[in-house]
Amino acid sequence: MDNKEKAVYVLEKLRELYPDGKCGLNWEGDPFHLFVMAVLSAQCKDERVNLVSKKLFEILPDVNAFANSPEGELEELIHSVGLYNSKSKNLREASKMICSNFGGQIPCDMEDLLSLPGVGRKVANLLRGDIFGLGGIVADTHCIRICERLGFTNKKDPLVTERVMSSLVPVEYQSEFCHKIVLLGRDVCSARAPLCNQCVLLPVCEHHKCDI
Missing domain, CATH: 1.10.340.30 (Hypothetical protein; domain 2)
Structure with missing residues (x-):
């Protein structure tokens, strides 16, 4: 599985886990x-x-x-x-x-x-x-951490994460990808004590492989 295929796999698993996952800010269309x-x-x-x-x-x-x-x-x-x-x-x-x-x-x-x-x-x-449906990788702390753990990137750098993931995730799915990644980061893949055995992305996680 190359990184583009892995990105598709990750999004599919996140959709299963968070079918209604969206922006955590209640902006109500304004x-x-x-x-x-x-x-x-x-x-x-x-x-x-x-x-x-x-x-x-x-x-x-x-x-x-x-x-x-x-x-x-x-x-x-x-x-x-x-x-x-x-x-x-x-x-x-x-x-x-x-x-x-x-x-x-x-x-x-x-x-x-x-x-x-x-x-x-x-x-x-x-x-x-x-707002505009133009895509864009929101490289917040959760996105940076999880993308590195999954092996998409090799450093905790927001510009690197944005550039790499923009090339892997289709534009029309980038916002959805980022919102769901944030939810995973809060619920499962935390910075200090990730719940690896509960994670739907375990099969493609490089961080977990290194800990075995």
């Missing part, structure tokens, strides 16, 4: 809300972001509200997600740029997304995949 939540999710669990965002969007419902929010309001609303000073600054400035440069809409171009404060390749790929 692209700007997903943008905000993706920025907030840095070093913060999705559950906390979902909780904070519910009240946040009641008070600041759209990009114009964020762009024109008074100093201190956004900081107070997102205080519990951590790194709130830098996140609030980035969200306010990014919202102004979205209004002035992109007609109030989240751009789909990678370079345009990366021009927004608070947006790196991980967030940009999430937005391109979930």
